[in-house]
Amino acid sequence: MEEVLTNPKDGFYMNRDVFGVAGDFITSPEVSQMFGEMVGVWVMCLWEQMGQPNRVNLVELGPGRGTLMADLLRGASKIKKFTESLHIHMVECSPTLQKLQHCSLKCTDKDDADGNLEKQIISKLSETPVSWHATLEQVPTGVPTIIIAHEFYDALPVHQFQRASRGWSEKMIDVAEDSSFRFVLSPQPTPASLYIMKRCKWAEREEIAKLDHIEVCPKAMDLTQNIAKRISSDGGGALIIDYGLNGIVSDSLQVWCLLLLIVLLTCFSR
Numbered sequence: 695m696e697e698v699l700t701n702p703k704d705g706f707y708m709n710r711d712v713f714g715v716a717g718d719f720i721t722s723p724e725v726s727q728m729f730g731e732m733v734g735v736w737v738m739c740l741w742e743q744m745g746q747p748n749r750v751n752l753v754e755l756g757p758g759r760g761t762l763m764a765d766l767l768r769g770a771s772k773i774k775k776f777t778e779s780l781h782i783h784m785v786e787c788s789p790t791l792q793k794l795q796h797c798s799l800k801c802t803d804k805d806d807a808d809g810n811l812e813k814q815i816i817s818k819l820s821e822t823p824v825s826w827h828a829t830l831e832q833v834p835t836g837v838p839t840i841i842i843a844h845e846f847y848d849a850l851p852v853h854q855f856q857r858a859s860r861g862w863s864e865k866m867i868d869v870a871e872d873s874s875f876r877f878v879l880s881p882q883p884t885p886a887s888l889y890i891m892k893r894c895k896w897a898e899r900e901e902i903a904k905l906d907h908i909e910v911c912p913k914a915m916d917l918t919q920n921i922a923k924r925i926s927s928d929g930g931g932a933l934i935i936d937y938g939l940n941g942i943v944s945d946s947l948q949v950w951c952l953l954l955l956i957v958l959l960t961c962f963s964r
């Protein structure tokens with residue numbers, strides 16, 4: 695799944711704009727500017743509650759076309775004390791989408807009057823510095839951090855398991871004799887099946903006993919742990935928005951929008 699989405703040559707997100715009427719799907723920021731503006735209000739409230747720190751990293755994971763961040767900055771641009779505190783960090787794996795985001799945020803190179811070796815990129819929407827990174831780990835630490843992730847978690851690779859006579863077996867993709875793809879069950883324990891046995895303590899034994907299929911996303915668990923660690927050491931908060939079933943998931947690969955799940959992680963330790 696990761697390869698299909700992010701392979702540098704042919705990955706789904708890597709070389710084209712997949713959003714909108716002419717693309718493959720549409721997301722809330724693309725439907726109405728109110729979405730980014732409302733997220734902006736949430737970010738400003740958090741900044742207020744944190745005591746208006748004069749430096750904040752505002753990180754967006756998987757910003758798509760950059761529409762949410764553009765609406766957020768445009769909406770917030772009159773609150774100068776807020777926008778002057780921000781450094782925007784866009785975490786994006788796709789070079790094509792990075793270019794689109796650069797354009798949506800109306801970015802320009804800052805005149806290097808101070809003789810800095812590293813050139814700074816500024817969004818003209820709010821005169822805010824912007825940087826791009828491939829992963830959250832690359833975003834500098836040591837400053838209060840506010841993280842937004844809208845429809846990012848659902849792009850992370852999942853593993854699926856099916857109950858078989860020998861216990862939980864991982865569902866794998868195989869190539870059949872006629873070269874078509876087919877699902878098969880792994881005959882041996884896989885690294886992922888060992889991982890779920892160790893990590894997934896979130897469901898009650900009785901709940902698991904009722905299930906035949908289960909799906910887990912180890913990358914989502916690791917990412918959430920990294921976000922929580924960063925917020926507890928640097929202060930800040932996270933707004934994670936995705937759409938799906940509120941319960942144990944057995945197959946999210948073709949989910950129709952069922953429920954909006956919003957997870958907030960906040961901590962004002964600094």
Ligand code: SAH
Pocket residue numbers: 699700707721722723724755756757758759762785786787788791828829843844845846849850
């Ligand atoms: N938040 C946007 C786009 C959601 S689509 C919106 O709501 O419109 C998922 C986004 O995450 C895309 O920008 C995609 O390129 C990016 N992405 C997917 N997998 C990624 C990964 N492993 N690392 C960084 N970015 C990723």
